Amino acid sequence: MNLNIKADKAQTYDAIVVGSGMTGGWAAKELTEKGLKVLVLERGYELKHVEDYKTAMKDPWEFEHRGKIPIVAAEEHYATMYFSAKEGSQYLYSNDKENPYIQKRPFNWIRAYHTGGKSLLWGKHTYRWNREDFLANAKQGLGVDWPIRYDDLIPWYNYVEKFVGISGQAEGLAVLPDSNFLPPMAMTAPEIHLKKSVAQKLNRPITIGRVAHLTKPQPWHTAVGRASCQFRNRCSRGCPFGAYFSSLAATIPAARQTNRLTIVHNAIVKEIILDDKAQKAKGVRVIDQNTLEVREFYAKLIFLNAGTIGSTSILMNSKSARFPNGLGNDSDQLGRNLMDHHLAIGARADIEGFEDDYFFGARPGSLYIPRFRNWGNDKRDYLRGFGYQGGASRADWSRGATETGFGADFKKKMTQPGPWKINLSGFGEVLPNPNNRFYLSEDQKDKWGLPQIVFDADFGENERAMRKDIMNDGAEMLEAAGFKNVVPYDNPVAHMGLGIHEMGTARMGKDPKTSVLNKFNQVHACKNVFVTDGSAMTSASNVNPSLTYMALTARAASYAVEQLKARSL
Amino acid sequence: MNRREAVTHVAWILGGVFSAPTLQAMNRWEQIGSQATALRQSGSFLTETQHEIMARVAELIIPRTDTPGAIDAGVPDFMEVMLRDCYRKPAQDTFLAGVGALEQKGFLKLSADQQTALLKQVEAEAQKTSDSSFWLITKELTLLGYYTSEVGVKASFDYQPIPGRFEAIKIKPGQKDFMYGNQA
Numbered sequence: 001m002n003l004n005i006k007a008d009k010a011q012t013y014d015a016i017v018v019g020s021g022m023t024g025g026w027a028a029k030e031l032t033e034k035g036l037k038v039l040v041l042e043r044g045y046e047l048k049h050v051e052d053y054k055t056a057m058k059d060p061w062e063f064e065h066r067g068k069i070p071i072v073a074a075e076e077h078y079a080t081m082y083f084s085a086k087e088g089s090q091y092l093y094s095n096d097k098e099n100p101y102i103q104k105r106p107f108n109w110i111r112a113y114h115t116g117g118k119s120l121l122w123g124k125h126t127y128r129w130n131r132e133d134f135l136a137n138a139k140q141g142l143g144v145d146w147p148i149r150y151d152d153l154i155p156w157y158n159y160v161e162k163f164v165g166i167s168g169q170a171e172g173l174a175v176l177p178d179s180n181f182l183p184p185m186a187m188t189a190p191e192i193h194l195k196k197s198v199a200q201k202l203n204r205p206i207t208i209g210r211v212a213h214l215t216k217p218q219p220w221h222t223a224v225g226r227a228s229c230q231f232r233n234r235c236s237r238g239c240p241f242g243a244y245f246s247s248l249a250a251t252i253p254a255a256r257q258t259n260r261l262t263i264v265h266n267a268i269v270k271e272i273i274l275d276d277k278a279q280k281a282k283g284v285r286v287i288d289q290n291t292l293e294v295r296e297f298y299a300k301l302i303f304l305n306a307g308t309i310g311s312t313s314i315l316m317n318s319k320s321a322r323f324p325n326g327l328g329n330d331s332d333q334l335g336r337n338l339m340d341h342h343l344a345i346g347a348r349a350d351i352e353g354f355e356d357d358y359f360f361g362a363r364p365g366s367l368y369i370p371r372f373r374n375w376g377n378d379k380r381d382y383l384r385g386f387g388y389q390g391g392a393s394r395a396d397w398s399r400g401a402t403e404t405g406f407g408a409d410f411k412k413k414m415t416q417p418g419p420w421k422i423n424l425s426g427f428g429e430v431l432p433n434p435n436n437r438f439y440l441s442e443d444q445k446d447k448w449g450l451p452q453i454v455f456d457a458d459f460g461e462n463e464r465a466m467r468k469d470i471m472n473d474g475a476e477m478l479e480a481a482g483f484k485n486v487v488p489y490d491n492p493v494a495h496m497g498l499g500i501h502e503m504g505t506a507r508m509g510k511d512p513k514t515s516v517l518n519k520f521n522q523v524h525a526c527k528n529v530f531v532t533d534g535s536a537m538t539s540a541s542n543v544n545p546s547l548t549y550m551a552l553t554a555r556a557a558s559y560a561v562e563q564l565k566a567r568s569l
Numbered sequence: 570m571n572r573r574e575a576v577t578h579v580a581w582i583l584g585g586v587f588s589a590p591t592l593q594a595m596n597r598w599e600q601i602g603s604q605a606t607a608l609r610q611s612g613s614f615l616t617e618t619q620h621e622i623m624a625r626v627a628e629l630i631i632p633r634t635d636t637p638g639a640i641d642a643g644v645p646d647f648m649e650v651m652l653r654d655c656y657r658k659p660a661q662d663t664f665l666a667g668v669g670a671l672e673q674k675g676f677l678k679l680s681a682d683q684q685t686a687l688l689k690q691v692e693a694e695a696q697k698t699s700d701s702s703f704w705l706i707t708k709e710l711t712l713l714g715y716y717t718s719e720v721g722v723k724a725s726f727d728y729q730p731i732p733g734r735f736e737a738i739k740i741k742p743g744q745k746d747f748m749y750g751n752q753a
Contacts, residue, residue, distance in 0.1 A: 067753030361735030
């Protein structure tokens, strides 16, 4: 008996954070900095910043397949094969065969099971949501109203932006509120021409992409060991300079500096353990991914930051007499309103001229064209909007494959910069829809005995109607700049999951009858459990979501510690 | 459980939603499985003659000039690795049919001019179709193999593994393309 009590005590922390990625890192940083002893549980293996970025410094010829993925490996990583993984970055993506899931309708579930999670894979485009994003559901009677407004997040956006380090240009646009910026990255000559043409002819602003790369590191960046961007654009292999923001390079080192952080790896959280009498969580039950050993950890406070599908599925798996359908699922909203951004659509063109213009360095970012549809006086026959990312660059030697010719002259020509090309790729908002969902399989389990996820979601009429404009408007802007051979495109491969912006499934809301989380990301019916990753999102906006997850996490952590101190949790 | 069983099992879990290309890949694994010994013994995808033909074709595409050529850069062996590992059976078959056609025409016995003329014909034929052709595969692999090899990169480009900055600049006369090695 005594032994058990001692063992329990050794496994007891002030707070448990599930997941070490984008939001888990923030929860760990905020909670440790506020004095709590924090345990981070990571389901994957330990990946060490810098030393485990094993491909980061490799030259092209050191890759056996020169960047291409062998077919056998591709079949093991099928979810990522559309665009994300290359030979140098594949090791950061999880193996789909070992981590199977079920697609009732097509869904690519792209995962990164190691320290840092998907914060090592993200595109790093970083935008604030605007005022309307938090009002749209209420105005249009869709989903539920957000329990917070833009003003609630302003101080938290300010707070996280400074620590993250975002390069960008202030524009004063209501549709795309400015952040606290480090110096912007440069535009190329044809990009500046596009910006001017589109402003003059179509009255649409274009800005340089706002990306989480250090263009001028500040003391608080260097204090955790981060350095300036080297413009290699090899980010997808992991950045040994810590120049792009990841939890591994930034928030976890900050948490570690407090000496109050413990990270346990290979720990798959099976369920949250409920204290039936107190109606509160008292800890989590964990399966070791290698040994299958089951352990328990205890804490007064639990933050779920396992990624949208991960966090929600843990709630679903946490069944008890009080919560027979999953912890906090009184509303039957767990797993519903699964959202993503829809992409793989836009326009591209050839650019004549600008032969004397070139650029030095590989820019890890692009242009950004903020939403202009259904904004101001513009009214469309669909709801919400979309933005574009893209840019112009000069074709390299690979153009030779589709050009006529071979031999000595051809060989020499391929060593010269090729003609300019441009691409604008649209990112569209997906509406919340309770029938877009995932649930737990009743009979299919993974090798850890946990039910497999069944995805049942697709784009709807609104998204399909929006796609026509994404193509046409992209083409229109390229034509406004006088570019040639403008080709609008819609890649039929587009479906849910490819955006890697999974959102919803444990939404925030004012009413416990229709939502899972309250305005502080607290489970309505179990106050010491917070969910602050993409699960919490009530709608999807059309801009990249990570910054908003981070702001929500820092805000929730601050509130949670206040409540702990006031003994209200 | 062998590989095909494993894949079939996953396909079944996924509700039979595997695509045609995946199924083709599974057939290819089966084939490799049955030929495993032979493949390992020869260590190659092509016969010796076919390998020689491809070496010659690659060298005609990227010849040795004042800088190294395709053979210097190891392109022929690279092509074999790529065809074996990164191409599905239909593309492999297309490729093998193309090499076979050159073999039948006694490609290696032709003069350099005749070889060039024949490849120009092959190229012209390939341009009539939008499908992947022997010529497109060969040219893609030759360019990839050469312009990402150590000798190819160093001889052809201004290689900048750590540029340190990004800026718009004006081009200089005869300027070589910058290469950043970020394609992998």
